[in-house]
Each structure stands twice: as structure tokens, then as C-alpha cells.
Amino acid sequence: MACRLIAVLLMLPALAWAQETDPEPSGRADEAADEAPAPILRDLDLIDAGTQNDALSLEDIPETEVPTNQSEIDALFDSAQLAYATGEYGTALGLARTAAAAGHAQAATLAGLLHEEARIEEASDVVAVRWYRRAASQGEPVGNYRLGLMAQADRAGLARTEARGFFLRAAQAGHVPAMLAYALVLKASPVPQDALLAIEWADRAASQGHAEAMFQLAQMYDSWERGPQEPAAARQWYVAAAENNHAEAALQAGLMLANGEGGEADPESAFALVRQSAEAGFAPAMGQFGLMLLNGWNEREPDMASAVEWFAQGAVGGDAESRFLYAVALAGGIGVDRDLVRAYYWTLMAEYEMDGTRSLNVDRDRLQAALENDLTPSETEQVRAQIAAFRAR
Incomplete structure (x- = not known):
């Protein structure tokens, strides 16, 4: 066999409306959350101002009748999502803005997304950021997550250094992709204590069944020079990610099983995993x-x-x-x-x-x-x- 291949592949999933409600897995990540380590407290200071500035006011919403009944507001948002899904983006924006004016945080995020993705003629990154900030100020995690992605891409005047705070806020609200994004920001940090935090946050996301987080966590245990170098843990998470249809993880798991790394060799499982990766x-x-x-x-x-x-x-x-x-x-x-x-x-x-x-x-x-x-x-x-x-x- 050739030498085992190691490569980093970031596949953050697209916007997910469903919010995870259990961001606290067992193990070291639990301890980190309970003890509130200093780096996390420091990051909270970084994001206080970021979620308050540039919030949209009702003056930014076109004149329309704003509902006050919660069921009517939710129905507006549902209609906005349906319009977005069917490509009726102008309609989606109007409905989302009306629901957002009535206090629906996810509707504000949808309005921001329509601008960020340039789905409408008047699309503007600046306006997208304003909508996301409005959603984030209401505790909506996807708004913070999208702000983090835009900051990483140097969009709308956001600084890359702001991404860390945005991702942290979304992660602490239980948004799993943000947990992984925050873990990867920590992984790239030169601060020594951030290395352990990176593993803990990746573990949180992986424990929620996020395949890319499982793969990234395996990489941290496997090939990361600042990681703990634990082949058995790496193998476990590669296999878990492969079971969740992660193609690169399936290759790494297969080659580890073929070579007997992190446990006993298993030639037949190795063959099946490498084949799975190839066929994917x-x-x-x-x-x-x-x-x-x-x-x-x-x-x-x-x-x-x-x-x-x-x-x-x-x-x-x-x-x-x-x-x-x-x-x-x-x-x-x-x-x-x-x-x-x-x-x-x-x-x-x-x-x-x-x-x-x-x-x-x-x-x-x-x-x-x-x-x-x-x-x-x-x-x-x-x-x-x-x-x-x-x-x-």
C-alpha cells in the first residue's frame, strides 16, 4: 500500500434553520463549558459590540401592515421560506421583512441571506450584515454564523478577526456548524491554550453527529502537529465520519485499518471503506x-x-x-x-x-x-x- 494520505477538507454545511438544543456532550467539552475557561470569557467581550451595532429599525422596513399575532407572524415566515425554496425571491424578501419587523429573528436572517446570496436585484452585502445583526441581537444563532462566514470572506467591511466572536456566539447558542467553524478558528490560532479548546469544540460538534466535525476532530488527533497524536481516537472518529458518508474520512479510516494504526488491522473492513470512498x-x-x-x-x-x-x-x-x-x-x-x-x-x-x-x-x-x-x-x-x-x- 502507498503511504496514508492526509488532507484537510472544510465543508461547512449550508444554512440550517433547525437549531440544536444539546450543545453539551459528555467528557472534556462538558468540563470546559462548566468551568468557563478564560479564552471563552475573553471572546464574549469581543462580540458584545458586534451584535448591537447597525441593527435595523422599523424605519428600514417598507410601510406595510405588521401583524401582532404570533401565529400570523410564523405563517409569514413559513410563506417566506416557501417563496425562497421555489425561487420567488422578491416575494420571499417582502414576507421576510414584514415578519422581521414583527420581531421574527429567523425572518431577519432570511432577509440577510437573500442579500448575501444576491438573490434579488437590490442585493447588498452591507444590508445583509444589517439584517444578520438584527437577528443576532435577538439571539438567533444562524445570523451570527452567517456574519462569521462573511467576516472570513472579507465582505461588507467586516474584519476576519471578527469571525471568531460571531462563531462563538452561535456555537454557544447550540448551532452545530458554528461549533465546528469556531473550532477551526481556534485551531489556526497561535495561542497555545486555544489548541485544547479547538479539540473540545470540534468534539461538541462531532458528538452532535456532524460528519465534517467528526473528520476534522479525527485530523486533530491524527495529523495536527499541535494535537495530542492519539491514533486510536483518530481512527474512531474517521470511522464514525465514514459511517456518516464522509468520503475522505472513509479513505483515512480504511488505510488506518489496513495498516493496523490505532488498533488491530482489519483488512476486509479496510477494503470496504476504501471502496466506499472511491465510489463516492x-x-x-x-x-x-x-x-x-x-x-x-x-x-x-x-x-x-x-x-x-x-x-x-x-x-x-x-x-x-x-x-x-x-x-x-x-x-x-x-x-x-x-x-x-x-x-x-x-x-x-x-x-x-x-x-x-x-x-x-x-x-x-x-x-x-x-x-x-x-x-x-x-x-x-x-x-x-x-x-x-x-x-x-
Whole structure:
């Protein structure tokens, strides 16, 4: 097997209206919440002003009859959501603004979202921030979460440093994606004590069943230089994330089980997990699964043709190792017709990883040199021109 692949993939989910009501899992995260550690108290000071400024007043709402009955207000918001879901964004905005004027916090968030996503002609990031601040001042966590995302993106004059406070407020209100977002902000912090807090908040989100949080928590236990380096915990959370259909986690879990990291080796489960990741479309897993098929993993019959098909899919998907493996198959006629020109093309394409960094693969360098010795100068020049045109696009 190739070396285990480690990569960071942030997939924060889209806006979720449902608010989690149990942000306090058992274990160290509980203790941190009960004891209210100093960094959290410090962050509360950071966000006091941020949720009070620029709140919309009723003067900002177009003249309309504002209902006072709660059921009528909720019905307005429900209608606004339906209009948003069916693409009637102007109607959604009017309904949301009316409900927000009557005090509906989630309606204010929806009005902000319509501006943030530019769903309406008069869309404005500045107005989006105002609506989100109005919602946040009423304790609506999604408003704070969206403010955090906008701050991270340098939108509407918000500073990136403000994101931490916005995410914290939403996280403390029980918003699970915000718990993860706050954990990742803490992870990037140079302050030493923030490292433990990052793990605790990621654990809170993971304990709520959030697949990306499970994966990120596993990464903190696994490959993070400031983490505790606990392979058993990493493996546990990779497996949990894989069970929640996280493709990259399935690959990491599979390779840990294959190599016996963090527990006993389990070749059959490893095969199933790597296959799950490959079939979910995760390019690095395609190359790994192809290797399992090529080598006859766990006493299976080698299947060279299927292995090469997986190498090819991973290569097209952008994985450097899959591209190299496909080039080797083409150069040697392994499970596919021998084709040195195509082999050279994929060898050069394997020079860079998916993140743009150069692949540190001496075998790839050797294969490139061997192919350049076998091909004519015009053949190599033609391939290089094709790659240059591809990268220019």
C-alpha cells in the first residue's frame, strides 16, 4: 500500500434553520463549558459590540401592515421560506421583512441571506450584515454564523478577526456548524491554550453527529502537529465520519485499518471503506482502491483491468498518485494497451498535487526521464504543449 494520505477538507454545511438544543456532550467539552475557561470569557467581550451595532429599525422596513399575532407572524415566515425554496425571491424578501419587523429573528436572517446570496436585484452585502445583526441581537444563532462566514470572506467591511466572536456566539447558542467553524478558528490560532479548546469544540460538534466535525476532530488527533497524536481516537472518529458518508474520512479510516494504526488491522473492513470512498468520487481513494485490486487485496484475485480503470478515474479527478499509477500502467501495458505518449502525458500531469504543490515522488521523476529517453523530441514537445494549454484553461 502507498503511504496514508492526509488532507484537510472544510465543508461547512449550508444554512440550517433547525437549531440544536444539546450543545453539551459528555467528557472534556462538558468540563470546559462548566468551568468557563478564560479564552471563552475573553471572546464574549469581543462580540458584545458586534451584535448591537447597525441593527435595523422599523424605519428600514417598507410601510406595510405588521401583524401582532404570533401565529400570523410564523405563517409569514413559513410563506417566506416557501417563496425562497421555489425561487420567488422578491416575494420571499417582502414576507421576510414584514415578519422581521414583527420581531421574527429567523425572518431577519432570511432577509440577510437573500442579500448575501444576491438573490434579488437590490442585493447588498452591507444590508445583509444589517439584517444578520438584527437577528443576532435577538439571539438567533444562524445570523451570527452567517456574519462569521462573511467576516472570513472579507465582505461588507467586516474584519476576519471578527469571525471568531460571531462563531462563538452561535456555537454557544447550540448551532452545530458554528461549533465546528469556531473550532477551526481556534485551531489556526497561535495561542497555545486555544489548541485544547479547538479539540473540545470540534468534539461538541462531532458528538452532535456532524460528519465534517467528526473528520476534522479525527485530523486533530491524527495529523495536527499541535494535537495530542492519539491514533486510536483518530481512527474512531474517521470511522464514525465514514459511517456518516464522509468520503475522505472513509479513505483515512480504511488505510488506518489496513495498516493496523490505532488498533488491530482489519483488512476486509479496510477494503470496504476504501471502496466506499472511491465510489463516492474521492479521487485519492480511487488510486488506493485500484492498488488493492491490482495487488489482490486480502487474498482476492488480482483484477488489473478494474485497477487501471480506477487509476484512470482518479487521474481525471486530479489525484497525483492516481495519475502516476495510471502512467505506470500505460508505460508497462499493465491491464491496458501500452501507450508511451499517454504515459508521458500522465507522468507530467502527476508532477503536482491537487493543492498545487509539487509532488515529491522520485519514482515519477525516474519514469519521466525514462519516457523522455524513449520518445522523440516532437512527441515530448507535443505533450508539453497539450499540458500547457490545459493548465492555461
